[in-house]
Amino acid sequence: MKKFLVGLLSLYFGTQAIGQEHNTSANYIKPKDPLVVKNLSEWQELKFGLFMHWGTYSQWGIVESWSLCPEDEGWTQRRGPHAANYYEYVKAYEDLQKQFNPIDFNPGKWALAAKEAGMKYVVFTTKHHDGFAMFDTKQSNYKITDSKSPFSGNPRANVAKEIFNAFRQDQFKIGAYFSKPDWHTPYYWWPYFPPKDRNVNYDPKKYPDRWQQFKDFTYNQISELMTDYGKIDILWLDGGWVRPLATVDTTVEWQRGIKTEQDIDMPRIANMARKKQPGIIIVDRTVPGEYENYVTPEQSIPNKPLDIPWESCMTMGNSFSYVPNDQYKPAREIVHNLIKIVSRGGNYLLNIAPGPKGDWDPIAYQRLKEIGKWINKYGEGIYASHSIAPYSIGNIFFTQNREENTVYAFILHKEGGENLPAKLELPLKEDAKLHDISLVGSKVKLRWKIVDKHIQIEIPQTARNLQSDDYASMFKIGYVYL
Missing domain, CATH: 3.20.20.80 (Glycosidases)
Structure with missing residues (x-):
């Protein structure tokens, strides 16, 4: 039984x-x-x-x-x-x-x-x-x-x-x-x-x-x-x-x-x-x-x-x-x-x-x-968030806040996997101007540029190291509407 x-x-x-x-x-x-x-x-x-x-x-x-x-x-x-x-x-x-x-x-x-x-x-x-x-x-x-x-x-x-x-x-x-x-x-x-x-x-x-x-x-x-x-x-x-x-x-x-x-x-x-x-x-x-x-x-x-x-x-x-x-x-x-x-x-x-x-x-x-x-x-x-296209790309998943001026990109990490990459490319939200990008939990300033409707992000080595309980990292992407 x-x-x-x-x-x-x-x-x-x-x-x-x-x-x-x-x-x-x-x-x-x-x-x-x-x-x-x-x-x-x-x-x-x-x-x-x-x-x-x-x-x-x-x-x-x-x-x-x-x-x-x-x-x-x-x-x-x-x-x-x-x-x-x-x-x-x-x-x-x-x-x-x-x-x-x-x-x-x-x-x-x-x-x-x-x-x-x-x-x-x-x-x-x-x-x-x-x-x-x-x-x-x-x-x-x-x-x-x-x-x-x-x-x-x-x-x-x-x-x-x-x-x-x-x-x-x-x-x-x-x-x-x-x-x-x-x-x-x-x-x-x-x-x-x-x-x-x-x-x-x-x-x-x-x-x-x-x-x-x-x-x-x-x-x-x-x-x-x-x-x-x-x-x-x-x-x-x-x-x-x-x-x-x-x-x-x-x-x-x-x-x-x-x-x-x-x-x-x-x-x-x-x-x-x-x-x-x-x-x-x-x-x-x-x-x-x-x-x-x-x-x-x-x-x-x-x-x-x-x-x-x-x-x-x-x-x-x-x-x-x-x-x-x-x-x-x-x-x-x-x-x-x-x-x-x-x-x-x-x-x-x-x-x-x-x-x-x-x-x-x-x-x-x-x-x-x-x-x-x-x-x-x-x-x-997570809370009070809404889905946003393209929803996910590989091991990256997206949400947005209810005001639709902030997009969150979650990168899922495997156990014992590699650290964050040196460069990351994320889709650009349409009909809005990119204001800022941050890696939540890190004080390191990220460098980024827009290329062909995508955001290319450079992640410094000091922000790339992952701990055993870093199940997923989150990038916070702020927009302003014109």
Whole structure:
């Protein structure tokens, strides 16, 4: 149960697996509500956020939820003494509720580490597909605050509320991840039938009363999150197979398995959410239309800028959920991903998975510290920036500030690579006069000249030396408009 083959999941590694693959939806509809437009614009300038997948599955150190789904047995095979019998396995999985006791849970520690790393918003999994609620829902006993859960007597038992409060105190925008499908409730996986894949296991048209119960169950749980958990800025809805059948895109492999109408009545949910949380961003992942306010490529970075709001959600380790001895990406790779994403106009949502005792791996804290050191030096070219053509040339990536009078050129450095070159050529911004160029972090005066709509820069030897934590250098290019 302790091996997570994330390589089988992601487009980022060039695979075709369908477990959690989420494509960028077409036919984007821009929000009309001025409060949503304002919130979305603010969110786009934050650039760097924290994602956290956490639930009882961390007790076993396995992939979140998916081992319950017969469809996905190929890439998330069951392990352990109950693996041979599906129903015994489900019972053992659900009994993790009786073992899960994260006594080291301290959300303030996470908020501080994320803030010092330069993160500006957080998205937390209030409920994943397995249906276990990390909040005090009144709709189900399958939750961390139920008396069967040993953590229920802890003053911080309402985990989602504690996390939201802690991060809100540090001025983060707050995002509530919520899975539309729920494999625990009998209103979605009806025990009368065995589940055969990730979808509802009965025909909602044949059993409309049961489907209505599921819609009400989902509506009521989201209503709780919108009511009792302070200001929520983002409602991040996962499980895109719960959707109107007419929206299925058969060119997307995983969507071909959606054969039944699973309309959950998003207008009803959205109207309620925005009445309780004016201006909230709604992310109905992979379901094109007015309730997918931004798109969310997963474990991948688009090859070119998108002309709509977007966010890459990617893992710091190999797994979205906690796995013992996971392999964490080096800070250099994370910084490079951030630069690439921002240069293409997106946000970077970086996932860190807490373990069963309620804390991150010490390596995660170290990575955040290393990232923060770089961000503190070069964040001017990251936050509130916008993409600018040609976006990138080789290992050089460009952003510009909102006033469009400053361009930032990031040069990505390999570990143990060469120092900065003696000469560098960068494209000249059109319709503006070049005013000044500086190498951020260096007091050395640069010499430059314009040749054929390009800037040729001479870099003195004293400014060319790189340190081990110089993951990327940044040139600041100032312009004035005539």
